[in-house]
Amino acid sequence: MSRTTIADVAREAGVTKATVSHAMSGKRPISEDTRAKVLAAAQKLNWVPSPSARALATQRANAIAVVLARDPEVIANDSFFPAFIAGVESVLAETETALLLQVVPDRAAEERAYRALGHGRADGAVLLDLRDHDWRVPLLEELGIPTVLVGAYEQPTRFSCVRTDDAAPIRELVAHLRARGHERIAHVSGPLDYVHSRARASAYVDASGSDALLREGDFTASSGRERTAELLALPERPTAILYANDTMAIAGLSYARSHGLSIPRDLAIAGFDDDHLSAHLSPALTSVSSGPAARGRAAARLLQADILGAEPRTEVVDCNVVHFRESTSPESTSPESTAD
Amino acid sequence: MSRTTIADVAREAGVTKATVSHAMSGKRPISEDTRAKVLAAAQKLNWVPSPSARALATQRANAIAVVLARDPEVIANDSFFPAFIAGVESVLAETETALLLQVVPDRAAEERAYRALGHGRADGAVLLDLRDHDWRVPLLEELGIPTVLVGAYEQPTRFSCVRTDDAAPIRELVAHLRARGHERIAHVSGPLDYVHSRARASAYVDASGSDALLREGDFTASSGRERTAELLALPERPTAILYANDTMAIAGLSYARSHGLSIPRDLAIAGFDDDHLSAHLSPALTSVSSGPAARGRAAARLLQADILGAEPRTEVVDCNVVHFRESTSPESTSPESTAD
DNA sequence: GTGAAAGCGCTAACAG
DNA sequence: CTGTTAGCGCTTTCAC
Numbered sequence: 219m220s221r222t223t224i225a226d227v228a229r230e231a232g233v234t235k236a237t238v239s240h241a242m243s244g245k246r247p248i249s250e251d252t253r254a255k256v257l258a259a260a261q262k263l264n265w266v267p268s269p270s271a272r273a274l275a276t277q278r279a280n281a282i283a284v285v286l287a288r289d290p291e292v293i294a295n296d297s298f299f300p301a302f303i304a305g306v307e308s309v310l311a312e313t314e315t316a317l318l319l320q321v322v323p324d325r326a327a328e329e330r331a332y333r334a335l336g337h338g339r340a341d342g343a344v345l346l347d348l349r350d351h352d353w354r355v356p357l358l359e360e361l362g363i364p365t366v367l368v369g370a371y372e373q374p375t376r377f378s379c380v381r382t383d384d385a386a387p388i389r390e391l392v393a394h395l396r397a398r399g400h401e402r403i404a405h406v407s408g409p410l411d412y413v414h415s416r417a418r419a420s421a422y423v424d425a426s427g428s429d430a431l432l433r434e435g436d437f438t439a440s441s442g443r444e445r446t447a448e449l450l451a452l453p454e455r456p457t458a459i460l461y462a463n464d465t466m467a468i469a470g471l472s473y474a475r476s477h478g479l480s481i482p483r484d485l486a487i488a489g490f491d492d493d494h495l496s497a498h499l500s501p502a503l504t505s506v507s508s509g510p511a512a513r514g515r516a517a518a519r520l521l522q523a524d525i526l527g528a529e530p531r532t533e534v535v536d537c538n539v540v541h542f543r544e545s546t547s548p549e550s551t552s553p554e555s556t557a558d
Numbered sequence: 559m560s561r562t563t564i565a566d567v568a569r570e571a572g573v574t575k576a577t578v579s580h581a582m583s584g585k586r587p588i589s590e591d592t593r594a595k596v597l598a599a600a601q602k603l604n605w606v607p608s609p610s611a612r613a614l615a616t617q618r619a620n621a622i623a624v625v626l627a628r629d630p631e632v633i634a635n636d637s638f639f640p641a642f643i644a645g646v647e648s649v650l651a652e653t654e655t656a657l658l659l660q661v662v663p664d665r666a667a668e669e670r671a672y673r674a675l676g677h678g679r680a681d682g683a684v685l686l687d688l689r690d691h692d693w694r695v696p697l698l699e700e701l702g703i704p705t706v707l708v709g710a711y712e713q714p715t716r717f718s719c720v721r722t723d724d725a726a727p728i729r730e731l732v733a734h735l736r737a738r739g740h741e742r743i744a745h746v747s748g749p750l751d752y753v754h755s756r757a758r759a760s761a762y763v764d765a766s767g768s769d770a771l772l773r774e775g776d777f778t779a780s781s782g783r784e785r786t787a788e789l790l791a792l793p794e795r796p797t798a799i800l801y802a803n804d805t806m807a808i809a810g811l812s813y814a815r816s817h818g819l820s821i822p823r824d825l826a827i828a829g830f831d832d833d834h835l836s837a838h839l840s841p842a843l844t845s846v847s848s849g850p851a852a853r854g855r856a857a858a859r860l861l862q863a864d865i866l867g868a869e870p871r872t873e874v875v876d877c878n879v880v881h882f883r884e885s886t887s888p889e890s891t892s893p894e895s896t897a898d
Numbered sequence: 899g900t901g902a903a904a905g906c907g908c909t910a911a912c913a914g
Numbered sequence: 915c916t917g918t919t920a921g922c923g924c925t926t927t928c929a930c
Contacts, residue, residue: 592916
């Protein structure tokens with residue numbers, strides 16, 4: 219069961235390990251003759267270089283990492299994450315780079331995970347769900363690990379960023395609802411310590427002129443239900459609710475319906491992230507497609523460039539598209555198609 | 559920027575590298591005194607062991623791999639995969655094990671990826687979407703890499719398996735439709751070279767008594783649309799269609815509707831994998847929840863046990879639940895809740 | 899153009 | 915109970 223190593227290949231080809239290494243990498247001139255012999259030997263023995271040995275010697279792992287502090291459960295019901303990962307992988311696949319996905323239970327484990335990256339477990343990291351003064355940013359800066367921040371982040375940083383204009387679609391939605399006569403428009407946000415949740419929430423407050431109808435959710439269906447219940451119990455209940463994701467929107471929709479409200483007649487509803495089935499719901503759900511795949515691709519590209527020594531830079535990926543559907547507009551009735 | 563190593567810790571604690579190593583792992587008796595000194599030094603220097611050095615020395619990577627030959631695009635629109643990964647991660651998180659996800663463009667790259675695992679890039683592999691006489695199985699057996707097969711596989715193997723009874727829910731669906739007077743029940747399957755697709759298709763053929771209305775799809779919305787178009791163009795068109803996933807079912811549903819059919823009156827429709835939004839569609843989609851998270855957890859457990867030296871074994875995770883909803887039964891009208 | 903040898907950071911015999 | 919010494923498989927000086 220002992221694996222074949224570079225030494226085996228060298229022996230088979232009648233050269234030294236150094237020659238094999240250079241014949242494969244092309245990092246120094248090799249005669250056509252010996253290169254052919256080496257290639258043949260490697261082929262014959264089915265040799266692949268050991269990633270850990272190479273990582274140890276070069277400090278390069280050919281992998282990038284995503285460390286998640288979220289409950290794994292959330293991954294399953296989130297429409298952003300899978301599409302984002304798909305976008306990342308579509309870029310990584312080109313260079314046979316792997317994605318190291320690590321879910322950690324607590325802060326200590328999270329920190330350990332990032333420190334381990336510095337030792338050639340991965341060459342870079344993607345940071346999602348940033349918070350204000352996120353502790354991970356200075357840590358990774360200190361460790362000197364190439365990193366890309368996905369989403370809004372206010373503090374100065376020398377890392378690459380993938381940004382989107384989170385405020386625009388919210389303004390657009392509020393305007394759309396206003397135009398239809400809605401005056402009490404509520405917002406169920408994501409956790410407000412996330413920068414992106416807060417950016418959207420404050421765009422909402424700006425556009426609607428008040429935070430009286432702002433409620434904080436946590437992206438789960440149950441929080442969508444609960445915040446909706448609170449809002450609908452108000453003496454002057456809202457006539458429209460914007461949710462920070464589709465899962466909460468649908469939970470809210472179900473709740474409202476089970477309490478006798480008709481959507482969108484009695485209550486208009488909009489989601490965020492545009493799950494691929496949202497266009498097919500009844501009523502079709504108005505939602506904002508946030509271009510997760512495009513953002514994943516951008517993040518992977520920036521990170522790979524950074525790893526290869528390019529200057530970090532910020533890229534604004536503007537792929538937010540509001541899909542207006544039945545849940546906010548009684549008249550429109552044909553389900554639209556979703557876009558990436 | 560030079561990382562702190564075990565040597566730094568040893569120096570700081572006034573002991574040797576070996577002592578540090580053993581103080582951390584507990585693999586040999588250490589006096590309380592020195593252990594405390596070592597721990598303090600490690601803490602002070604924020605030391606984490608280098609995963610690649612450790613992998614090189616122990617042949618253990620503390621990671622397991624999932625290599626995907628699919629188009630990344632498919633990951634984004636698949637409801638099984640994210641939930642499965644979430645299940646896997648929920649088990650791995652307990653032991654700070656990472657998941658190495660690698661998407662490969664072609665067969666050669668796929669083989670290289672598996673061979674690289676043997677060198678301590680990962681300790682084991684999860685195989686999805688098995689085919690008959692899948693070449694990956696003998697390869698991994700030869701490489702001696704602990705592996706778990708998810709889904710049906712007919713050939714003998716010494717690897718662990720996570721199985722489910724794929725036939726039962728199909729039989730149940732066919733019986734359900736028969737009881738409602740349907741006589742021409744069609745099936746749009748997944749690619750028939752997948753063992754699980756074929757298992758379901760043949761259960762369908764057995765239950766329905768014929769393969770005249772069996773069509774092969776590929777899990778994409780467009781194939782759902784096309785196969786539906788073919789079926790509905792038949793002189794005697796089916797009155798019910800079972801699809802191998804919800805994405806195809808919904809595409810079929812849209813197509814049928816746009817051609818003037820009412821669901822379920824003119825055409826009953828059922829999906830598979832029970833996307834978390836399917837219960838909220840209109841009509842709510844009858845679908846089979848295949849317990850992806852439970853299967854992910856089982857796969858991770860079996861694999862970890864195998865890695866630690868346990869005998870491989872087959873576990874039947876029976877978590878298929880058919881959710882009968884409006885798309886197959888005119889009378890039932892309240893959207894049910896989904897379960898894991 | 900190629901070989902020899904050192905070393906990446908860790909673990910695991912083997913001594914004491 | 916702890917120190918010494920080899921490697922794990924690769925890359926990379928430094929010689930030739």
